[in-house]
Amino acid sequence: MIPRRFRLKRSVLFKKACTSGKVIGHTRYFTLLGLPRLYQSDTPTRFGFVISKKVCNRAVGRNKVRRRLREIVRLEVIYPFAERIKPYIAIVLLARRTITEASYQELRQALTDCLAKSKPEQGTESPTP
RNA sequence: GGAGUUGGACAGACGAUCGCGGUUGGGGGCGCUAACGCGGCCCCAACUGAGGAAAGUCCGGGCACCACAGGGCAGGUCGCCGGGUAAAGGCCCGGUGGGAGCGAUCCCGAGGAGAGUGCCACAGAAAUGAAGACCGCCAGGAUGGCAACCCUAUCCUGGUAAGGGUGCAACGGUGGUGUAAGAGACCACCGGCAGGAUCGGAAGGUCCUGGCCAGGUAAACCCCGACCGGUGCAAGACAGGAAACACACAAAGACGGCCCGUCUGUUUCCGCCACGUCGCUAGAGCCUUACGGGCAACCGGAGGCCCAGACAGAUGAUCGUCCAGAACAGAACCCGGCUUAUGGACAACUCCGCCC
């Protein structure tokens, strides 16, 4: 589990990230959606996870996928990719159906590769007010 | 050793590193306040943190609101007897009756067809009304073989439900007496029905007597008996203020299909409102028992315990050891059941084979 201050808890922000967030990464297991910051601030980037019933019809399977993703985010993303994720106020991981076939190691590799390869967009470093 | 039946329990354990929900305690700094204090944030420690099915949402309740849910109709549900439980008409226990199995044991939706209505296709003479004669059997008559009798063929009239055929099903079954041929017409046994006696708390069992009158379907309508108001925690509460009109009736509303009855003044504007707090977990609670009652389900007594309460929603990742790289699977207001999914062990019992 990731600490409380990194969680995407506000429902409005969650919906906004899902509907108007930009795709900042895409693999065969999941899609990354990022909502850019409107103001420069030091508040931490918050993470949300979407695992629909289409991924797995059983609650146990969905829980396992979500817990793995959160563990990877906690250990491999928040501090190692701090500069990479800073421009976004919220990031949502959208799980795809194939994620149930992936092991923990494969998921970790996919997520770190995805963040390392993609480059930050121009202009997001100095957002418009 | 093999095949099988039933029952209860368990749901990997321990250790290490990183990490999370809740409660309690301590600390840090921030905001509001004149102050007392209040609010949320971060850090540390201790304790605690999913299931036997948490599932399907199939029954029964608690709880909340609608009137502390009242009467009738409609509608729905259940159906051998007795007991258990908060309740159950669907659950559990014991019994009765029926069925399956060599057996341990298992299954049953088991009120009424003797209140009424409907249906029983095709086939068949006839499908419910003591109805019905297709083939057959028997008697009588007519005609022919043949002049006549016997015999026989065809036709007509009548008797006959024993035999054939049809069908899931044809109005008790088997054997005998009887008869022109036959028939519960009569007799014996069996089955069913009615009455009586007796046993049992009851369903029902056993015995005696009578007479032969009774097709199936009620998971078809229905009858009898019993029960059920509706909506569901997205229930609901915190949660209101002002103005105008009216004060009887009426209208409208009170979340059910209809009627009755009961209750409530109405309208507009502002505020609140999908994101706060409560409801939200100590309860028909769990564990133990060489205690008492009961065949049992269960009840009572005694002792001990507090055992998740989230709100984008907490249990994961990696490694080591053990007999192991187990299955189904995740609380969302809470309980009691049922059903379905599923792992490896254990115990008791039954049948068969072999050995002592």
Added chain:
RNA sequence: GCCCUCGUAGUUCAGUAGGAUAGAACGUCUCACUCCUAAGGAGAAUGUCGGUGGUUCGAGUCCGCCCGAGGGCA
């Protein structure tokens, strides 16, 4: 979490009150017509009625239990 609805040919639907072989339209295939194709014409095939037990002589229909799809609820 709670409450509902629906599963029938390849597709969209009928089939109320049980009766034998389950229908219609579109689509598919075949044959003629044409130099060839389309349209029009003639004909044919197509179903474990979502699955599984039960009631009944007999189930798409009636009754359980599962599976799948869809919808609604401050």
